[in-house]
Amino acid sequence: MFFAVIAQNFSNRAPYIGVERHKNANVWTYSDGSPLTYQIWAQGEPNASGDKVCAIMSPENGQWKAAECSTDRPFFCTMVGHDGPCPPNWIYYAATKFCYYLQPFTFYDNVHWQLYNFDTAEARCKAMGAHPTSVHSAVENNFLFDIIASNVNASLVQAASDGIHSCWQQWAWIGLFGTGAKMNGYWTDGTPVDWTGVDPPNAQNYSYVVRC
Numbered sequence: 001m002f003f004a005v006i007a008q009n010f011s012n013r014a015p016y017i018g019v020e021r022h023k024n025a026n027v028w029t030y031s032d033g034s035p036l037t038y039q040i041w042a043q044g045e046p047n048a049s050g051d052k053v054c055a056i057m058s059p060e061n062g063q064w065k066a067a068e069c070s071t072d073r074p075f076f077c078t079m080v081g082h083d084g085p086c087p088p089n090w091i092y093y094a095a096t097k098f099c100y101y102l103q104p105f106t107f108y109d110n111v112h113w114q115l116y117n118f119d120t121a122e123a124r125c126k127a128m129g130a131h132p133t134s135v136h137s138a139v140e141n142n143f144l145f146d147i148i149a150s151n152v153n154a155s156l157v158q159a160a161s162d163g164i165h166s167c168w169q170q171w172a173w174i175g176l177f178g179t180g181a182k183m184n185g186y187w188t189d190g191t192p193v194d195w196t197g198v199d200p201p202n203a204q205n206y207s208y209v210v211r212c
Helices: 003-009 118-127 138-149
Strands: 016-022 027-030 054-057 064-067 091-093 098-100 172-178 206-210
Touching (some): 016 064, 091 138, 098 138
Antiparallel strands (some): 016 027, 016 054
């Protein structure tokens, strides 16, 4: 969920993240010394040459690179708790002043992802007093993209139902039903279709998804 933040607040400059290399052990950990539970290094990284003991995040794709720590850069911080007026496990986005929830990518048989059709997705959202999300700007769309990308490892090809097309099955339902053209169709939360990321629009009505 960091791409939108980098573009909006950091002028696309690669920020430091809380990952560092311990020189003695040559092991990358979180800055508090705990082991990494997730990592997404760029190709050829981490390059542990010289004084590259800090990690930065690429503004293009969110992948990590090793870097010297002396260069002035923006940075991310996190804290325990919930940002904004959201229930647990929801994410607050200040730009829209809304809370967002991503259904966890769970494994119904310890191998394959549990997938949902649109009706089930809508029902689960309604049970939480919500709807599948509506999208009203490119910035909001990028924010949603980042949430999905930060929660799914694209290398988990075995998680797809066919064991191959994991990228296709990382798409997530949103609440648009229509052709993808502005002012056509409807969002299930009742807001106007004043922006879409569909280019060109389709000739028929579809329910739409955001791709990881």
